[in-house]
């Protein structure tokens with residue numbers, strides 16, 4: 001079972017899921033889509049160059065298939081991923097033996113019994129089947145965030161392939177912990193189309209689907225890293241992208257995930273009680289007044305002086321609505337063309353790391369994507385929001401000052417006068433003052 005290829009799992013969609021379903025996702029063959037760079041023709045189209053590039057592209061495909069399996073129904077789990085049980089929770093069937101001796105075996109799990117009932121063993125649904133049922137239509141077969149529903153949504157579903165996640169308890173840019181993913185999936189992301197799955201899945205099933213999200217991220221990050229590796233490889237080198245190189249690339253991806261559990265960002269001091277004084281200190285920091293150590297932060301540049309998300313650092317709501325929503329999604333860039341260069345520049349600076357335009361949160365409404373517990377907001381403000389431009393503010397601010405900001409943010413929806421008739425530390429400062 002754990003041959004040199006690691007674990008080989010076979011996925012059969014549970015008959016219940018198949019029965020009666022007529023959508024094309026259940027009829028056609030399921031394939032991973034490839035990263036754009038892998039399907040793009042190189043700029044230099046001389047025959048020799050094309051042949052060389054094609055050869056390297058083939059090597060990338062071969063490496064990916066060896067590590068992760070040829071399609072979503074045949075999952076290979078490479079060694080070193082640190083997925084519990086070597087990845088056994090990803091699927092509902094396991095393949096044992098090789099060649100003519102190969103057998104499929106159902107994966108059974110112990111279901112948690114109702115109080116007083118004897119334990120029962122049941123067939124595991126597996127991360128892939130659950131993902132396919134609940135997540136695929138938004139997040140896509142390869143986790144590229146491009147399922148059939150995605151084009152109708154703002155914000156768009158996450159593309160897992162670059163391995164970047166916004167709502168984590170870890171430093172800016174670091175991977176999420178399992179607990180972060182579990183929380184996102186169980187609670188959903190409020191104010192977006194990402195649903196809460198707490199009522200649809202048992203905790204054990206959420207864990208299975210967490211494994212599958214991680215699997216898709218591992219696969220996607222390995223794909224991007226192999227493409228990167230191919231760009232610096234010589235197609236005539238017989239060692240180019242050989243098994244050892246490919247394993248090395250994959251292991252570097254796994255390491256970032258396995259080391260992160262130790263990096264949870266715990267506040268060094270407990271929360272300051274939400275007194276009027278603390279809230280007002282937070283308000284002043286929000287407005288750009290200096291901190292104890294003489295730093296200042298630029299919340300209003302993005303969130304606006306009324307905190308409704310219309311700061312001058314990002315395009316205005318009107319431009320955003322016009323370009324993004326007022327016509328066919330495929331002609332957005334054409335709609336942008338009519339604006340002056342300054343606005344077009346601002347648009348470019350208003351894109352997140354996945355290439356989509358962002359809006360800063362409206363902090364007057366009390367809806368927080370990443371959760372409304374004080375610790376959630378502490379994490380957002382202290383370490384920023386990966387991929388979405390919101391920067392880390394610790395250690396620029398001290399931990400107790402971050403708590404003051406948390407207290408202010410939590411108070412504002414209930415007391416909007418907090419931002420009425422305020423003066424800015426530097427009223428001559430940029431356009432934000434007028435907003």
Ligand code: HEC
Nearest residue numbers: 134135138155156157158165166167184185192193194209
């Ligand atoms: C109706 C569409 C939809 C469905 C169904 C859906 N998601 Fe999402 N998901 C989203 C959107 C939209 C976002 C991004 C929100 C944002 O960036 O503000 C997201 C983001 C995420 C994130 C990233 C969180 C972060 O910290 O960056 C994870 C993980 C995730 N979804 C997992 C899942 C899983 C697992 C399922 C199925 C059990 C699922 N989603 C089903 C729409 C969906």
Ligand code: HEC
Nearest residue numbers: 297298299302358359360361368369370371380388389390
């Ligand atoms: C460079 C721009 C920028 C700056 C500066 C900035 N933010 Fe943000 N902030 C954002 C964006 C963009 C989002 C929305 C991200 C998203 O929806 O994915 C956001 C979201 C938030 C959220 C909501 C988190 C959630 O779970 O939905 C809070 C709270 C917040 N910011 C507070 C602050 C505070 C306080 C400051 C100053 C200390 C600040 N921000 C500075 C851009 C910024």
